[in-house]
Amino acid sequence: MSLIEVKDLERTFTVRAKGPGRRRTTREVRAVHDLSFAVEAGEMVGYIGPNGAGKSTTIKMLTGILVPTSGHLRVSGLEPSRHRTELARRIGVVFGQRTTLWWDLPLRDSFELLRKIYRVPEDRHRRNLGEYLELLDLGDLLDTPVRQLSLGQRMRGDIVAALLHDPEILYLDEPTIGLDVVSKGRLREFLRTLNVERGTTLLLTTHDLQDIEALCRRVIVIDHGTAVFDGDLAGLHREGGSTRTLVVDLVDEAPPISVPGAQVRRIEGPRQWLSFATDASAAPIVAAVAASYDVADLSIQEPDIEDVIRDLYSR
Numbered sequence: 001m002s003l004i005e006v007k008d009l010e011r012t013f014t015v016r017a018k019g020p021g022r023r024r025t026t027r028e029v030r031a032v033h034d035l036s037f038a039v040e041a042g043e044m045v046g047y048i049g050p051n052g053a054g055k056s057t058t059i060k061m062l063t064g065i066l067v068p069t070s071g072h073l074r075v076s077g078l079e080p081s082r083h084r085t086e087l088a089r090r091i092g093v094v095f096g097q098r099t100t101l102w103w104d105l106p107l108r109d110s111f112e113l114l115r116k117i118y119r120v121p122e123d124r125h126r127r128n129l130g131e132y133l134e135l136l137d138l139g140d141l142l143d144t145p146v147r148q149l150s151l152g153q154r155m156r157g158d159i160v161a162a163l164l165h166d167p168e169i170l171y172l173d174e175p176t177i178g179l180d181v182v183s184k185g186r187l188r189e190f191l192r193t194l195n196v197e198r199g200t201t202l203l204l205t206t207h208d209l210q211d212i213e214a215l216c217r218r219v220i221v222i223d224h225g226t227a228v229f230d231g232d233l234a235g236l237h238r239e240g241g242s243t244r245t246l247v248v249d250l251v252d253e254a255p256p257i258s259v260p261g262a263q264v265r266r267i268e269g270p271r272q273w274l275s276f277a278t279d280a281s282a283a284p285i286v287a288a289v290a291a292s293y294d295v296a297d298l299s300i301q302e303p304d305i306e307d308v309i310r311d312l313y314s315r
């Protein structure tokens with residue numbers, strides 16, 4: 001049994017629309033369609049897709065907020081919409097765009113309320129709180145009301161709140177949205193530690209592909225409600241036909257470089273751009289170029305994941 005099992009999942013919404021004249025009609029929106037995937041305990045999975053692809057609808061079904069129209073769905077062996085309370089003890093949810101903390105209360109009181117709601121024994125609560133406050137550098141802010149926290153501080157507070165009851169799974173919806181580069185880095189580091197040290201399973205939706213590159217070994221790409229890719233980042237690059245680039249600065253301008261395994265894509269004065277397969281080694285290509293040409297400098301550009309994803313979305 002997988003920790004998360006999704007099979008042939010469907011969710012449609014009936015939307016009222018104005019018909020011709022004053023007539024009211026209805027229209028079916030298929031938010032999630034024929035969706036299947038499984039997530040094992042301890043995985044860190046990026047769940048990505050363009051706006052309106054069905055990501056939030058999926059997360060809402062996984063947390064039990066929304067009932068699927070049809071299909072099979074189990075989280076931690078439970079049917080989410082039927083066992084919402086029981087499931088709530090095993091999952092944590094963090095939304096980048098809204099807080100689950102009490103706006104006017106100091107962080108300390110929010111955490112205490114959550115302890116009572118989830119019935120976490122006091123010693124476990126104290127241990128978890130101490131550890132997370134230190135890891136997320138929040139100790140000095142415990143008595144600050146949430147409304148006075150910066151976005152980055154509030155986000156870290158939300159993450160602590162989602163973890164105090166030791167969930168097996170943490171769903172994160174755009175966790176780094178609006179954060180500066182340092183805060184993003186710190187948050188990613190924390191999530192990696194959480195996954196490695198506690199084995200917490202992470203399912204992350206984000207439009208920031210650097211989150212994915214920094215955190216996720218596996219990516220599920222969803223479009224029009226269905227998975228169009230499920231695999232690792234290297235596979236995603238292969239699927240998108242992406243290439244790596246060797247940038248060669250020659251001492252003098254020259255005709256296009258000719259070496260096995262690489263093709264010249266662009267020439268500007270003495271600089272030439274050669275592309276080669278993502279899964280090929282750069283070493284023999286670099287050696288062949290250096291052996292036959294007068295080279296001033298060399299560098300390698302990795303494929304841009306944004307290009308790969310854009311290509312997948314537009315198919």
Ligand SMILES: Nc1ncnc2c1ncn2[C@@H]1O[C@H](COP(=O)(O)OP(=O)(O)OP(=O)(O)O)[C@@H](O)[C@H]1O
Pocket residue numbers: 013014015029030031049050051052053054055056057058
């Ligand atoms: N309650 C609802 N009633 C009607 N249609 C809905 C409802 N919720 C979502 N939809 C529709 O379902 C589709 C999927 O929406 P969803 O919010 O799951 O996408 P998303 O991938 O999370 O998008 P975004 O990246 O913009 O958050 C969209 O066409 C949306 O308009």
